[in-house]
Amino acid sequence: MATLTTHPDCVPLVSYRFGKGATNIDKYLELDGYKSARKAMELGPDAIIAEMKTSNLRGRGGAGFPTGMKWSFVPKQSAKPKYVLVNGDESEPGTCKDRLIFEHDPHAVIEGVIIAALAIQAKMGFIYLRGEYRYLIEIMEKAVADAYARGFLGKKIFGSDFDLDVVVQTGAGAYEVGEESALMESLEGKRGIPRIRPPFPAVVGLYGGPTIINNAETIATVPHIFRIGAAEYAKLGTERNGGTRLFCLSGHLVRPGVYELPMGYNLKKMIYEVGGGIPNGKKLKAVVPGGSSTPVLTADEIDIGMDFDQVGKAGSMLGSGGVVVLDETVCMVEFALRTMKFYQHESCGWCIPCREGTDWLKKSLTRLHAGGGVDKDIDNIRYLAENMLGRTFCPLGDAAAMPTIAFVKKFRKEFEDHLEGRGCPKHRAAEPEPALV
Amino acid sequence: MASPAQPGTIFSPALAARFDRLVTLYPVRRSALVPMLLYAQDEIGYVSDAVVAEVAARIGITELDVRNVVSYYSLLKTRPAGKYHVQVCTNISCMLRGGNEILDHCKKKLGIPNKGVTPDGVFSLEEVECIGACSWAPAAQVNYAFHENLTPESMDQVLSDYRAKAPNGEGK
Ligand SMILES: Cc1cc2nc3c(=O)[nH]c(=O)nc-3n(C[C@H](O)[C@H](O)[C@H](O)COP(=O)(O)O)c2cc1C
Ligand code: FES
Numbered sequence: 001m002a003t004l005t006t007h008p009d010c011v012p013l014v015s016y017r018f019g020k021g022a023t024n025i026d027k028y029l030e031l032d033g034y035k036s037a038r039k040a041m042e043l044g045p046d047a048i049i050a051e052m053k054t055s056n057l058r059g060r061g062g063a064g065f066p067t068g069m070k071w072s073f074v075p076k077q078s079a080k081p082k083y084v085l086v087n088g089d090e091s092e093p094g095t096c097k098d099r100l101i102f103e104h105d106p107h108a109v110i111e112g113v114i115i116a117a118l119a120i121q122a123k124m125g126f127i128y129l130r131g132e133y134r135y136l137i138e139i140m141e142k143a144v145a146d147a148y149a150r151g152f153l154g155k156k157i158f159g160s161d162f163d164l165d166v167v168v169q170t171g172a173g174a175y176e177v178g179e180e181s182a183l184m185e186s187l188e189g190k191r192g193i194p195r196i197r198p199p200f201p202a203v204v205g206l207y208g209g210p211t212i213i214n215n216a217e218t219i220a221t222v223p224h225i226f227r228i229g230a231a232e233y234a235k236l237g238t239e240r241n242g243g244t245r246l247f248c249l250s251g252h253l254v255r256p257g258v259y260e261l262p263m264g265y266n267l268k269k270m271i272y273e274v275g276g277g278i279p280n281g282k283k284l285k286a287v288v289p290g291g292s293s294t295p296v297l298t299a300d301e302i303d304i305g306m307d308f309d310q311v312g313k314a315g316s317m318l319g320s321g322g323v324v325v326l327d328e329t330v331c332m333v334e335f336a337l338r339t340m341k342f343y344q345h346e347s348c349g350w351c352i353p354c355r356e357g358t359d360w361l362k363k364s365l366t367r368l369h370a371g372g373g374v375d376k377d378i379d380n381i382r383y384l385a386e387n388m389l390g391r392t393f394c395p396l397g398d399a400a401a402m403p404t405i406a407f408v409k410k411f412r413k414e415f416e417d418h419l420e421g422r423g424c425p426k427h428r429a430a431e432p433e434p435a436l437v
Numbered sequence: 438m439a440s441p442a443q444p445g446t447i448f449s450p451a452l453a454a455r456f457d458r459l460v461t462l463y464p465v466r467r468s469a470l471v472p473m474l475l476y477a478q479d480e481i482g483y484v485s486d487a488v489v490a491e492v493a494a495r496i497g498i499t500e501l502d503v504r505n506v507v508s509y510y511s512l513l514k515t516r517p518a519g520k521y522h523v524q525v526c527t528n529i530s531c532m533l534r535g536g537n538e539i540l541d542h543c544k545k546k547l548g549i550p551n552k553g554v555t556p557d558g559v560f561s562l563e564e565v566e567c568i569g570a571c572s573w574a575p576a577a578q579v580n581y582a583f584h585e586n587l588t589p590e591s592m593d594q595v596l597s598d599y600r601a602k603a604p605n606g607e608g609k
């Protein structure tokens with residue numbers, strides 16, 4: 001059981017039904033459930049999209065793309081069927097929020113799919129969860145079956161002329177499959193290899209049909225926008241960054257946890273007040289503000305509002321909402337190495353700059369961390385990372401390169417301290433291992 | 438398209454029925470491939486040659502198509518793991534809160550390296566990437582069950598609880 005953590009500054013909007021037994025469809029209905037879908041049905045596609053634009057909701061999967069605008073790109077007329085695809089692959093290190101939504105409020109995801117489907121006139125939706133989330137797949141499947149039984153899904157939903165089928169899909173372990181085009185490949189029963197864009201999924205997506213792909217939190221937020229009103233929702237956040245979001249606080253904090261806070265909430269307050277500060281009297285060293293792909297911020301760069309624009313201005317990204325806090329004891333080379341090990345492991349191997357780049361970066365960082373590095377290694381690491389940027393089908397290459405560049409740039413002294421035999425005492429040498437694959 | 442006839446299926450009736458339904462849900466049968474492989478692995482223990490053959494036949498694609506997909510996904514295994522597959526996260530949030538120490542502790546307790554299987558087949562161990570429990574780090578999954586906020590002591594308890602659950606004669 002994963003649970004939400006609260007603080008007086010929290011605003012329970014997406015988490016409004018958490019811990020209230022809303023996996024039960026009757027409870028969900030009691031708590032204003034499926035009212036938003038009925039409202040949306042009366043509004044019709046154009047008005048739904050207009051509301052979504054007013055809400056200033058931006059995608060919670062990482063890139064922060066305005067959701068209303070994304071939906072508006074779907075052509076009205078299409079020879080091929082249209083689809084709604086919910087991204088619940090949740091694999092960005094530092095991120096553990098979609099899990100809470102599936103666990104506590106699965107019908108909000110379904111209701112969000114209904115509204116999205118009404119907006120683009122799709123007849124089918126998919127909810128894709130990472131394979132590790134088996135217990136959540138069961139919760140989601142039960143919720144979908146209950147929604148069918150009540151006539152909220154299937155033929156003529158809510159007694160209208162609109163048909164909508166929803167399928168819950170499981171993945172089987174792959175970070176890359178969270179990338180939208182690889183996600184579609186996986187759902188088509190293939191290796192999760194990205195597709196070149198354009199065309200964008202809104203035009204040519206799943207099975208070649210126009211598709212909107214949204215993060216699970218984005219979709220679960222939609223019914224709440226219609227519940228409280230788009231303008232009210234927008235007001236909770238900052239300019240162009242509507243509403244609230246589930247922030248996942250992890251690492252060296254007294255009170256790590258997932259908290260729902262308004263967009264634009266100050267990062268310093270988030271760490272010291274919401275998260276309770278750094279344990280054991282240690283000092284803060286750095287913060288990774290939005291999942292492992294986002295460039296690190298130093299301790300004196302954290303007096304910023306946590307919305308897409310302000311974090312962007314500070315040279316990083318709000319990303320997936322995973323705020324990872326590092327105290328003064330952390331070896332930044334070790335942290336950079338662990339981050340790179342992840343990307344090297346997860347690169348799908350399709351694009352050479354990413355496949356080779358992550359492998360060489362891992363090798364260089366390993367050598368440096370172990371004390372075998374030479375002066376030139378530090379510049380080479382940065383040069384290699386900079387040359388991966390923008391040279392791949394999907395942004396996994398960028399996701400590996402961007403944090404690496406920031407680690408080297410902001411903590412260069414620590415990298416230098418590892419040179420020429422002065423390896424880190426914490427270095428864990430690789431050991432031979434049997435192949436269990 | 439009707440499901441191809443299945444003389445001598447290796448799957449239980451429940452799993453076979455699940456597959457029969459699964460393939461009808463999507464615009465193309467092949468979309469059922471990844472879930473089918475995972476559900477089959479859950480029942481059989483790993484993606485054996487027989488699983489590959491039967492899944493290929495049920496979907497109507499080649500065994501090579503199936504193997505190409507199997508090799509991509511990290512949860513799919515082509516060799517038997519232990520009855521309880523212990524997956525310890527050492528990614529960033531877990532690393533900061535002792536994930537490596539939990540992994541080392543498991544290696545010592547179980548007497549196996551990363552990706553090893555105990556001789557009695559009860560446990561296997563794997564270092565894994567983020568499992569979505571970062572705020573409750575360090576974390577591990579045993580099969581699909583999450584174990585969070587771990588300490589070496591609580592990890593011991595987790596392991597001994599599973600050992601006690603193993604059928605008689607195993608894991609002693
Ligand atoms: C390597 C990689 C992994 C990603 N993983 C996820 C993921 O697990 N969940 C997610 O919602 N988005 C993930 N994304 C972002 C998606 O590509 C996509 O932008 C997002 O699902 C769109 O939804 P949104 O507009 O609601 O944010 C990932 C992107 C990349 C490049
Ligand atoms: S980093 Fe270990 S669960 Fe996310």
